[in-house]
Amino acid sequence: MLSWPLISLLFAMLVIVWYLSFTATRLDRLHHRVETTWANLDAALHQRAGIALEIARAGVLDPASSVILSTAAHTALVALPENRSDAEEDLSEIITSMVNIEVLGADLRLKAFELTESLNEVRSRVRIAISFHIEAVNSTKLQRSRGLVKLFRLAGRAPNPVRFPFEEIAV
Amino acid sequence: MAKKLKIGMVSPYGWDLPGGVQIHIRDLAEFFLAKGHDVSVLTPAIEDELLPSWVQSSGRPLAIPYNGAVARVSFGPVATLRVRKWISEGDFDLLHLHEPAIPSLSLLACWAAEGPMVGTFHATAPRQKAIFAVGPILEPAIEKLSARIAVSEMARETLTEHLETNAIVIPNGINHNFFSEAKANPDWVGSSIGFVGRFDEPRKGLDVLIRAIPEIIESNPDLRIIVAGPGESEDVLKGVDQSIRNRFVFLGRVSDVDKARLLKSVDLYVAPNIGGESFGIILAEAMAAGTAVAASDLPAFRAVLNNGKAGALFVNEDSQDLARVVKNLLLNKELNRELGKSGYEWSKRYDWSNVAHQIENVYEMVSAAGEKVSLGSDLRGWMRSN
Numbered sequence: 001m002l003s004w005p006l007i008s009l010l011f012a013m014l015v016i017v018w019y020l021s022f023t024a025t026r027l028d029r030l031h032h033r034v035e036t037t038w039a040n041l042d043a044a045l046h047q048r049a050g051i052a053l054e055i056a057r058a059g060v061l062d063p064a065s066s067v068i069l070s071t072a073a074h075t076a077l078v079a080l081p082e083n084r085s086d087a088e089e090d091l092s093e094i095i096t097s098m099v100n101i102e103v104l105g106a107d108l109r110l111k112a113f114e115l116t117e118s119l120n121e122v123r124s125r126v127r128i129a130i131s132f133h134i135e136a137v138n139s140t141k142l143q144r145s146r147g148l149v150k151l152f153r154l155a156g157r158a159p160n161p162v163r164f165p166f167e168e169i170a171v
Numbered sequence: 172m173a174k175k176l177k178i179g180m181v182s183p184y185g186w187d188l189p190g191g192v193q194i195h196i197r198d199l200a201e202f203f204l205a206k207g208h209d210v211s212v213l214t215p216a217i218e219d220e221l222l223p224s225w226v227q228s229s230g231r232p233l234a235i236p237y238n239g240a241v242a243r244v245s246f247g248p249v250a251t252l253r254v255r256k257w258i259s260e261g262d263f264d265l266l267h268l269h270e271p272a273i274p275s276l277s278l279l280a281c282w283a284a285e286g287p288m289v290g291t292f293h294a295t296a297p298r299q300k301a302i303f304a305v306g307p308i309l310e311p312a313i314e315k316l317s318a319r320i321a322v323s324e325m326a327r328e329t330l331t332e333h334l335e336t337n338a339i340v341i342p343n344g345i346n347h348n349f350f351s352e353a354k355a356n357p358d359w360v361g362s363s364i365g366f367v368g369r370f371d372e373p374r375k376g377l378d379v380l381i382r383a384i385p386e387i388i389e390s391n392p393d394l395r396i397i398v399a400g401p402g403e404s405e406d407v408l409k410g411v412d413q414s415i416r417n418r419f420v421f422l423g424r425v426s427d428v429d430k431a432r433l434l435k436s437v438d439l440y441v442a443p444n445i446g447g448e449s450f451g452i453i454l455a456e457a458m459a460a461g462t463a464v465a466a467s468d469l470p471a472f473r474a475v476l477n478n479g480k481a482g483a484l485f486v487n488e489d490s491q492d493l494a495r496v497v498k499n500l501l502l503n504k505e506l507n508r509e510l511g512k513s514g515y516e517w518s519k520r521y522d523w524s525n526v527a528h529q530i531e532n533v534y535e536m537v538s539a540a541g542e543k544v545s546l547g548s549d550l551r552g553w554m555r556s557n
Binding site: 053056057062063064065066067068070071072073074075089090093094097098101102103105107 | 233235236237238244245246247248249250251274275276278279281282301303304305307308309312
């Protein structure tokens with residue numbers, strides 16, 4: 001015959017186990033979200049570099065701007081993972097300054113309407129993808145920093161998610 | 172040369188922060204102006220008012236990341252407009268474009284102009300992956316150059332590797348008299364080694380020299396190292412042993428006159444650079460001051476020191492070999508004097524009178540047909556409509 005204290009102990013353990021497994025599942029879902037948001041961002045960045053390269057090669061820019069843009073776009077496309085952030089940051093900086101001095105401005109819109117439209121579109125896609133990725137990374141980091149998660153190693157072997165420096169600047 | 176030419180020179184980099192290329196252009200332009208040619212220089216610049224009358228600004232340079240460094244260049248619609256205007260109003264006999272493969276004014280000018288054009292390539296760089304992407308843009312422009320000049324064998328090799336085109340080598344120039352006639356500063360004379368340059372850049376190799384100092388001091392107890400150039404001296408001294416810190420005299424950024432006096436005063440000029448040098452103009456300047464030179468055996472330095480005959484060479488990045496060479500030259504006064512003398516004689520070939528004469532010959536050749544520089548045929552209509 002089970003005594004009441006034993007029953008409540010078993011019940012409490014059941015609750016704890018359930019809670020741990022719930023948190024682990026939640027963490028797993030978060031890590032998964034970091035991966036999918038990164039995959040989206042990665043795809044958007046590739047598109048951006050591709051369109052930048054197309055614009056540079058379309059013969060609508062002055063040659064100096066073409067060289068600068070295609071160098072940066074090409075470098076971003078072929079960058080190894082360890083250089084990727086720097087390369088994307090350079091490309092963001094160059095696109096921003098080119099928009100500012102009207103290299104990628106109204107004049108170009110007249111000559112290559114579709115390309116500039118695609119670039120604008122992909123830039124806003126990159127912006128959105130960055131904010132989703134940063135959000136996923138931040139909430140995952142927050143969950144991982146909880147004592148319970150650390151104590152029971154609920155994150156398992158999932159790598160600690162990171163924000164890249166290029167995500168902090170204007171694109 | 173009997174015929175006076177109207178020469179248009181283009182600098183790719185901002186005039187306000189003079190580097191090797193800008194100084195080369197300035198000296199060359201002044202030399203040709205003094206010879207009676209008409210010279211106009213087009214360059215990015217921040218301050219219009221401070222420019223000499225023969226320098227025209229294309230607008231502010233923009234600092235952009237390019238190939239892993241920050242380049243202060245000019246591009247875009249406004250720069251393009253100014254370049255075209257300058258060409259069409261200049262009525263030039265020829266254009267001399269510096270670094271036309273750098274995405275800046277020179278490339279814009281090369282693209283826009285037709286007629287006699289000379290290009291000078293200064294930099295050396297390892298082959299970049301991105302060259303496949305930019306080759307199709309650069310090649311048609313570089314093709315238009317009637318003559319290509321590289322400032323050193325290394326710059327020529329870079330050009331051949333990147334753009335599969337060749338060039339003749341005409342070295343950088345110096346004002347030989349300015350250095351040979353400089354007055355020594357008594358403060359810097361005696362048991363002194365000179366070093367000039369951005370000493371906190373690792374590739375300048377001050378570290379290699381620092382590591383050799385303890386051994387050199389053994390036989391030269393009064394040794395001092397006079398360092399001129401911009402940089403944070405405290406950062407460098409942090410890593411240096413307490414006992415030898417007071418051997419270093421940091422002068423900061425110095426004027427041209429003080430640089431010449433420094434080169435004249437020291438017993439020995441040491442260039443421990445570990446790479447990335449295209450020419451080594453400072454070695455030619457030290458030699459012109461009559462000072463013995465010891466340098467690492469980089470290909471560029473080997474060339475400017477006549478393979479070790481005009482200055483001593485030590486194994487690159489080898490502090491022990493540096494110490495051996497420097498000790499020898501500080502102790503053996505006779506050898507030091509001999510080396511200084513042969514360096515002095517050798518350096519005369521780098522005087523502008525000689526170098527500019529070679530460039531003038533190139534000018535004469537490309538402009539022999541009497542054709543003038545004009546905007547490309549596709550742009551002439553553009554000029555009328557603007």
